[in-house]
């Protein structure tokens with residue numbers, strides 16, 4: 532086991548991003564046979580292989596993002612299409628700033644790393660307000676993502692603190708792109724009877740009558756007060772249990788065969804190989820008083 536100190540050690544910690552996936556600098560967290568890759572940009576988890584070696588996240592080969600060798604520009608980087616983007620301080624276009632906020636478009640700082648642990652490897656990354664974020668959103672904050680990897684379980688915890696002296700609202704999400712072999716043989720179970728806002732129809736509110744969600748066209752829903760856990764099934768068998776705490780909503784998104792053709796960072800056929808199941812605070816903002824801390828998590832376990 533190699534354990535790096537929990538106190539910031541700038542040289543060691545900045546060296547951690549020495550791997551790359553599709554040219555995106557990232558660090559690799561290892562626990563036994565399980566492995567996770569985390570990009571510096573957006574603290575975005577790009578890949579997760581549990582002990583069976585199977586990739587559990589979708590990542591577009593046409594993705595944007597700040598590539599290796601490119602300086603972390605002072606401007607925002609193009610979003611990375613896949614893995615787990617962090618949407619903060621705004622979910623989608625439900626507010627005045629850019630879609631899904633800026634957290635996914637800027638580099639985060641690695642604060643601590645416990646790697647190659649036999650039971651639980653953990654990376655903690657932070658984003659604090661600076662001149663650039665304040666030019667977009669004039670609020671003082673500290674956002675922290677904790678990535679905790681166990682043999683067949685990945686826990687992502689987002690902690691947000693109001694470090695200023697005025698209250699502010701935020702919406703956001705852990706926007707997980709789950710990999711599926713074939714969307715026609717995949718279903719999401721557990722949301723039956725839950726109200727949702729249909730983003731493809733002006734957010735009209737509907738009750739989901741179905742036992743499980745199947746995808747053959749664009750689907751974009753914010754489920755309100757959903758159960759704490761839902762299950763991804765493939766070929767009729769459990770594949771992944773998806774739990775959440777703190778986040779009020781579950782968002783389910785797939786662009787389907789038409790909308791995907793308008794996404795220049797995603798191959799036309801790839802809607803068949805992904806399903807976004809997002810832990811979100813989308814339907815109503817979280818109001819943060821000065822000094823207040825909010826915590827939400829998404830926990831993925833091999834079913």
Ligand SMILES: O=P(O)(O)OC[C@H]1O[C@@H](O)[C@H](O)[C@@H](O)[C@@H]1O
Nearest residue numbers: 610623630631706730751782784
């Ligand atoms: O293309 P983006 O900005 O990454 O957003 C992808 C999708 O993200 C989902 O969370 C939204 O519900 C969709 O409306 C949106 O299209």
